[in-house]
């Protein structure tokens with residue numbers, strides 16, 4: 001499995017550790033992934049990974065803002081409580097019905113917003129993220145959430161995170177003849193759009209971190225060769241299908257379209 005050591009864009013990234021508890025972990029992380037470890041916040045770097053005792057966050061110098069992942073409060077928890085349950089477009093797209101709760105492999109975890117929605121609706125889910133920086137945020141969010149009782153049902157039903165390239169993961173699973181997930185979910189970075197002001201801050205930071213995803217075409221092919229029931233690709237409403245590959249059907253919400261490639265009927 002490939003561990004990516006550099007971000008694919010040319011963004012300058014450094015790491016700052018404010019926690020004695022995390023000192024060794026931080027050194028290991030920097031060594032493994034080739035990021036400089038510096039003593040204090042330095043705005044020369046476009047992105048800074050900040051490690052505190054509890055929280056790990058990503059600071060964007062240009063936007064002067066930080067992002068982190070929190071499964072217990074903030075926008076994710078709000079969507080959990082008020083998001084519309086199984087009636088949401090994403091839930092319909094993965095095939096959730098009252099008697100059907102598919103297993104999902106989210107191959108592009110990012111900040112885990114989509115994965116968390118599916119998990120709160122009952123789907124056992126595995127999240128794959130290739131960026132070491134984002135994986136660090138994910139791991140930290142999970143560390144904090146698992147200490148809380150309200151997260152236990154999600155842990156019990158299955159919420160696993162992995163850092164690797166999803167293409168490698170799928171290929172390996174197929175060679176080892178592992179059980180395939182019912183649904184494979186793909187949410188690539190959105191193609192360029194003219195009105196960049198419309199891109200939310202967290203997605204702007206992700207774009208700075210990654211540049212454009214470069215292998216999601218391959219990912220669609222791999223997903224189609226492995227998923228049991230369907231592959232779902234999230235697209236912006238204005239964009240064509242991934243890889244120009246026509247889906248069997250689509251579910252649309254205001255700004256988003258979920259392209260569905262059916263392999264087998266959901267029963």
Ligand SMILES: C[S@@+](CC[C@H](N)C(=O)[O-])C[C@H]1O[C@@H](n2cnc3c(N)ncnc32)[C@H](O)[C@@H]1O
Nearest residue numbers: 108110111112113114129130165166187188189
């Ligand atoms: C648009 S973001 C996903 C956002 C996510 N759905 C959410 O709700 O936060 C796409 C993410 O997929 C990751 N990614 C792209 N290709 C990947 C691959 N082949 N394997 C693993 N992760 C990948 C990128 O690093 C990026 O973080």
